[in-house]
Amino acid sequence: MKQAFPDSIPLNGADCFLLQIDRLMWSQDKRRNVCCFVAHLEAEISLQQVQAELDEKPAYHWLSRLRLNHALPFCLPHWKENKQARPQSIQEHKLSQDSIPEQLISIDINPYKDQSFQMDLLQTPTQGSILVFNWHHVLMDARGGENLLRYLFDSTVNEPEHCLHKPPSPLPLRERAEIAREMKEFLYQRACLPLLTLQTCSDRHSVINHRFVRFTREQTEQIHQTARGQGAVFLYSAFYLAATARAVAQIQQQRGEPIEDLVIPVPLDTRLKGDQQIAIGNPLSFLFYRLPKDTVFDVSHSTKALIGQMQSFMREDRPNRYRIMLDFLRRIPGFFYRAMLKAPTQGQIASFSFSDTGETLDDLTRCFNTPIASAFHYPPNLTPPGLTFIFSRAQGQLQISIAYSEAVISDEEMTQLLNHLQSNLGT
């Protein structure tokens, strides 16, 4: 029988990519690539209840013992179980108001040294409890975090049979090398300068702020009706992206800066549908969109252009080929990998970061038999480009969470950007 909890797990290609992004963020901004998920519960739960539940879960103890190993050049980085490590205790915080303190959603985790995730329980004065779950992005993606929480706090979820994603079937080395070379050329051509960026200076240690918007069901339906009218068919994600790109370009226009093409890499979850097992790693690929500057102010044209690019990526099997390239790059020494990442855009990486987690939050409705009133992801503070949008839908309601660096956009401009975005979405 296969061991459910191995003591060593190599990183996959997307994990290594996210690790290099973490290193770039650390060198530029002294921040880590950390994901954050927040669930507001309708009733109060006690710390003892949370701790007792976690103590019963073998996978929780195993995860808490994993540390990232420094890999030698040309060796695969991997998670290693540290048998001596003990789970970090959950911290409880009594809030005097219902908002979450910023320091709990902008934490740093060093996966080489620390437990790769952290949980905090917040007791609000009026609105039940809030569970804040932070984890290093190399450990898992947003969907992985949701699956882990479901396993930890939903008694109907069984123990996992395995904790690893099934790797894609390996191709011969020469074929992989050829795919990697071809994909690198494609990406360099896709990301060539100039590209639109809101970043005006390279301030180190700039403050990261968050905004959150939640639409009603009626507004969400209205947005989707607008999306269909703009040619999105059922691909609402393309419409969200087009509306976001226009809002960003509108801010650039207000500044009197030239409008350039937008480069936006969008993560793609490659899990088979119906897979809710907890598993280490990021089973991700990316779709690399380049939105031409002459279409960006027309949401309908942009939506159709994005759908056209998506279809052509899929016909050419690019998501799978990109994954092969990422896997192929795993043994490249870190400094060389990071230089390659920065080279085509001279360090800008992208116009902004964007992801749509879809309707996965619909599967997460209860925690300790208590209904979840609302749940959402705070974006990892990806710097560069220092501006991240996450779209998700829960119980029929569209929600957007945004992280932005003050070096990229001011609070006042962000308010304007949100007004543009809501107007572009048709609300």
Add this chain to the structure above:
Amino acid sequence: MTTAKPLSYQQIAEQLCDFLKQNILTDAVEVTPQTELAQIGVDSFALMELILFLERQFDLLLPAESLTADNIASVDALSRHCLSLLNPK
């Protein structure tokens, strides 16, 4: 002279279910022509894969405006829609 036999609803539905089982869904998920695709986690990207498969497999172009919520709700609905495009009255 022989002419190609027109595709039946059954053939299209079977091929769609096979494609879903082999490429989109985990082994644990059951799919029949009547299963609602959204209920088994088929998201918009997976749906696009399904549509591109149909276009490849049956040399068919599915016009964007015809992909209404009703026409893409299940394998049954999608198969009927394909059939109507392949064998127009």
